[in-house]
Amino acid sequence: MKYVVVAGGVVSGLGKGVTISSVGRMLKGCGLRVTSIKIDPYLNVDAGTMSPFEHGEVFVLSDGAESDLDLGNYERFLSVKLTADHNITTGKIYRTVISKERKGDYLGKTVQVVPHITNEIQDWIERVARIPVDDSGEEADVCLIEVGGTVGDIESSVFFEALRQFQFRVGDDNFCLMFVSLVPVLSEEQKTKPTQHGVRDLRSLGLSPKVIFCRSTQRLEEATCRKISNFCHVPPTNVISVHDVGNVYHVPLLLMEQNVHRIIASELKLATQMDIENPDMKQWTEMANALDGFKDTVQIALIGKYTSLSDAYLSVIKSLKHASIACGHKLDLVWLEGTDLESTDESGEEKTDKAEYDSAWEKIKAADGVIVPGGFGNRGFEGKMLAANYCRTSGKPYLGVCLGFQAMVVEYARNVMRWKDANSAEFDEKCDHPVIIFMPEIDKDNMGGTMRLGSRDTKFTHQHDDGTMSTAQMMYDGAQTVSERHRHRYEVNPDRVDEIHNAGLKFVGRDTTGTRMEVAELPRSEHPYYVGCQYHPEFQSRPLKPSPPFHGLILAATGLLDGHLEEKKASLSS
Numbered sequence: 001m002k003y004v005v006v007a008g009g010v011v012s013g014l015g016k017g018v019t020i021s022s023v024g025r026m027l028k029g030c031g032l033r034v035t036s037i038k039i040d041p042y043l044n045v046d047a048g049t050m051s052p053f054e055h056g057e058v059f060v061l062s063d064g065a066e067s068d069l070d071l072g073n074y075e076r077f078l079s080v081k082l083t084a085d086h087n088i089t090t091g092k093i094y095r096t097v098i099s100k101e102r103k104g105d106y107l108g109k110t111v112q113v114v115p116h117i118t119n120e121i122q123d124w125i126e127r128v129a130r131i132p133v134d135d136s137g138e139e140a141d142v143c144l145i146e147v148g149g150t151v152g153d154i155e156s157s158v159f160f161e162a163l164r165q166f167q168f169r170v171g172d173d174n175f176c177l178m179f180v181s182l183v184p185v186l187s188e189e190q191k192t193k194p195t196q197h198g199v200r201d202l203r204s205l206g207l208s209p210k211v212i213f214c215r216s217t218q219r220l221e222e223a224t225c226r227k228i229s230n231f232c233h234v235p236p237t238n239v240i241s242v243h244d245v246g247n248v249y250h251v252p253l254l255l256m257e258q259n260v261h262r263i264i265a266s267e268l269k270l271a272t273q274m275d276i277e278n279p280d281m282k283q284w285t286e287m288a289n290a291l292d293g294f295k296d297t298v299q300i301a302l303i304g305k306y307t308s309l310s311d312a313y314l315s316v317i318k319s320l321k322h323a324s325i326a327c328g329h330k331l332d333l334v335w336l337e338g339t340d341l342e343s344t345d346e347s348g349e350e351k352t353d354k355a356e357y358d359s360a361w362e363k364i365k366a367a368d369g370v371i372v373p374g375g376f377g378n379r380g381f382e383g384k385m386l387a388a389n390y391c392r393t394s395g396k397p398y399l400g401v402c403l404g405f406q407a408m409v410v411e412y413a414r415n416v417m418r419w420k421d422a423n424s425a426e427f428d429e430k431c432d433h434p435v436i437i438f439m440p441e442i443d444k445d446n447m448g449g450t451m452r453l454g455s456r457d458t459k460f461t462h463q464h465d466d467g468t469m470s471t472a473q474m475m476y477d478g479a480q481t482v483s484e485r486h487r488h489r490y491e492v493n494p495d496r497v498d499e500i501h502n503a504g505l506k507f508v509g510r511d512t513t514g515t516r517m518e519v520a521e522l523p524r525s526e527h528p529y530y531v532g533c534q535y536h537p538e539f540q541s542r543p544l545k546p547s548p549p550f551h552g553l554i555l556a557a558t559g560l561l562d563g564h565l566e567e568k569k570a571s572l573s574s
Contacts (some may be wrong), residue, residue, distance in 0.1 A: 437493045
């Protein structure tokens with residue numbers, strides 16, 4: 001097994017996740033199997049209980065693990081399926097070591113950071129690196145490891161010590177350390193001092209990078225590369241410019257242009273296993289270049305709760321972009337808070353200043369389509385239902401995900417079924433018509449890891465009354481069963497399903513027991529695209545294979561859905 005480790009310095013948020021994902025995409029193009037591990041130095045066991053404002057989105061893996069959003073980058077770029085153990089946290093490591101100590105596994109020895117914690121980290125990496133993550137079912141050739149935070153953080157010191165030891169455990173030919181740094185431009189001069197200091201800090205820990213990725217607004221000058229080379233103990237060819245590009249999908253191509261694949265082949269003795277001369281990056285290159293040339297724009301309104309931090313909806317944004325690429329359009333994303341669509345304030349009084357309210361509704365009406373993603377809590381829920389009502393009655397394409405799906409159901413119950421007090425039991429446990437209820441198998445008191453999580457099968461069980469296949473099923477190529485990832489506590493009340501379904505909002509997709517509602521939609525004879533899903537399809541969207549529900553939304557928003565469905569219908573009948 002070969003290991004490529006990426007650490008960062010100077011400041012956080014430089015794009016280590018995108019950089020290491022791009023390295024992986026490039027290596028896959030060269031014919032290698034790749035896996036990836038993210039090290040997060042925080043004490044939390046996982047990201048499940050973290051606020052989206054604090055940490056961005058929680059990315060859900062197939063096995064139900066709630067992980068760092070960078071694992072989403074890895075899965076999207078590398079087309080792999082990772083597990084809970086691919087996200088290492090300080091909390092997980094210490095919990096494991098303390099559990100072993102309590103069971104007497106250390107035979108009475110004094111348990112210390114070195115060697116017990118550092119050994120556990122190294123053992124964890126070696127074990128997880130061998131877990132197959134792609135369809136081949138075989139071990140990867142290369143394991144990519146990203147160390148979260150920046151060099152010098154007290155939280156990550158134990159992981160750097162473990163990696164210092166690890167380089168000797170696996171040998172120099174199997175370990176390649178890369179460093180991501182910032183080269184700011186001040187007074188039109190590229191400054192190298194932050195990179196020099198970052199590498200100095202890294203070397204003081206006993207780790208010396210073999211490649212330095214330099215983030216900058218502009219391409220690195222030769223003089224800058226030479227200066228960094230002189231002061232940081234790497235060849236000039238190993239100082240890589242990762243400057244701003246038209247879109248993130250150019251980054252693997254940028255690295256390849258600077259021969260990073262050849263550097264890795266040389267450092268890790270992989271030349272005989274890699275197709276260095278003719279990497280298979282044709283589709284990726286076409287996609288990256290096509291995205292720069294799109295002339296048409298599709299405007300989508302995203303109605304959420306955490307809109308002040310776009311990372312809270314990162315997978316949703318990426319899914320919309322993937323679908324837009326497939327439709328040949330640039331994505332124009334309009335952000336709206338659910339509360340801005342409500343005419344009353346938190347106290348229930350009419351808003352005195354209607355400027356934000358009026359502006360929000362103007363944006364909804366101007367958008368080509370609307371998406372209401374998942375979330376927790378009742379703030380903005382009324383606004384999301386108002387948006388669902390507007391889209392349902394006006395014919396505007398709408399996709400509801402998780403809470404957005406539940407908003408569809410509650411809105412329909414109130415305005416079509418005339419159950420005026422219909423609500424989710426999450427927000428009103430005493431309402432007469434609880435159309436969304438808490439599922440009894442879940443523990444209400446413990447928040448971490450207690451939800452319906454991970455991949456579950458959804459069966460398309462119902463056609464529309466006119467005998468036509470549901471839009472959602474057609475977007476999934478007519479599949480009878482699909483597997484998607486979940487993250488929720490509340491679901492459609494099974495006791496109300498038949499009434500709502502018979503009234504016109506069709507629950508076309510259900511779990512394998514038939515009791516949990518997974519997909520709802522209006523027939524195409526009534527609405528071009530009004531679809532909701534309890535699961536989170538955004539977690540399995542890929543740049544070259546967009547998520548079907550998101551693809552359907554963008555197709556409808558661009559006026560291409562009818563033609564697409566006709567093609568699907570023809571292919572399914574042939």
